[in-house]
Amino acid sequence: MNFRNGSVMHLAATLVAVLFFAVVLLGALSAVLPAFGYLPVLGMTSLSFTPWLQLWETPGLAEMLWWSFFSGLGATVISMLLALAFVSAAWDSRFWRQAERWLSPIMATPHVALSVGLVFLIMPSGMLARGLSSFMEWQGPPDWHTVQDPWALSLTALLILKETPFLILMLMVSIRQLPVRETLRTGTGLGYQSWTVWVKLIWPQLYSRVRLSMLTVLVFSLSVVDIAIVLGPATPPTFAVQVLNWFQNPDLEIQALASAGSVLLLMLVLAAIALVVLLEKLATTLFRDWITSGRRGTGGRFWSGLSIVSWKTLLVVFSASALMLLIWSFAWRWRFPALLPQSWSFRGWERAWPRLLEPLEMALLIGVVSAFLALLISVLILEAGRKSQTASSYLRKVHRLISRAMYLPLLLPQLTFLFGIQVWLIRSGAEGHWLSVAFMHLLFVLPYCYLSLSGPWQHYDERHTAQALMLSGSSVRAFFQVKCLILLKPLLASFALGFAVSIAQYLPTLFAGAGRVTTITTETVALASGGNRKVMAVYALVQMLLPMLMYGLMVMLSSWRIRSWRPVRRWV
8 A cells, every 4th residue: 555645545444434334323224114014034024003002011111220220320420429539649749650550451451250250259158258257247148239239239330430430540541631830730730639729620621521431331230231240130121131131032022112112222221321421511500609709619629539448448348359269269168258269179270271271362353353453443444534634624523533533333232223233234244243243343442442543543643754765765665664563552552442342342243153152251151140149250250360461462562572672773
């Protein structure tokens, strides 16, 4: 490819983005028609509201919708407030540097593995109850509803535990674009507490920059299925889990009901987003007078301390959940209320390993392929976007549209469009192949790779490429031997992130794999529904280790490549 001529690159990037956008929209539209009774395969060729009447008559529908809405919106609001509070309290302190070290392993941990670890921690016979038993004189596990509780509290806690670090990371990236130090100096010089300066001046600017990321958290929390199966209420389940149960029903006539449920799930998500917009406007109106009132504020130390305590609690729960997986994978006899197992054994690993190998190999293959393709496409689109800055206004608008389209799979419930894509895979005979699963994963890996690379790509100094071009006379060599080397760390980090996202995918594997392609995630969720605890711990621990090992490998590769690189090269 001739890097000097950007027209081919613009065309390729536009075609990829259009295909990406079309697949998601086509999948969503393909799920809408069955929701109104249009299923030609079953002889249903006329539109009707029968699926919606069946949906309306579903027992416990209002309860399922309410607990989905409560857990999703509640977890998002609390995570956003905790993230804002932590960034304010930890700015320019040792806790900020601590967060930079811990965010990568937390972000790399799949939701399912963390949820299984949390189950081992808070279940009636879990470590928390064992630790309290000596004080409470319990001889048996207490009658707690801490796992799959009917109020979705454990599900909400897990969502907060996993999504708060993601929002903290987004805030830490966005805060570099603001003159925080100067703003704090000005505010404190006028007699304001630093906490008040954060809330009045910095929070509104930060929120506007991470608003889209918060909405992706909201959509995920409302429509999540895998961790809702592990931790969410069971009778009735959350609405997304119920819709999945309908999709998996062998009675084909239930597919119309499932499609109607997926559309209702989309309506629930849109209603939640509308409520968030309404709350934003209400908060703007209510707090406008307070912001301009001139009140210097009190209680800043209390809120800062509370934020740091919340962060430490999050780290303790995360570490304890991971430790529970390790202990249970080697435990053999562990009677309540003993704090540690009475005997240890490798039998859990011996039982799990023969059945674990195939899903493990498939997860590695799909993860590497989807992450690599996502990285290539992201670089292609970002390079085309860079060249569009010096091109016509039309190309700049196209690139902005492409950048916004990257968020589309993250702003739609997966159940809403994955079923439609599955229908097209069945028609083309591609269902049940690992390449189809990798393609399905790509829909969700690509947005994260693109977003993680967009910042470093925009801040790259193009003078390096210009100098390399003059010395080598080849735009291809200048790109690969200079630009890619300078951006090697972000590229490898993006690949590791994409791999971690692929490992965590449950529904895309379920819909595209058709039961013939299984990964470590689908097997872990299946075991979490009622499998052996020791085997379940082995699966969850392996799932947790895979992304962490990939992150470690990328860090080692980056360090080795940078040390071995010589800045002076022979260009001609």
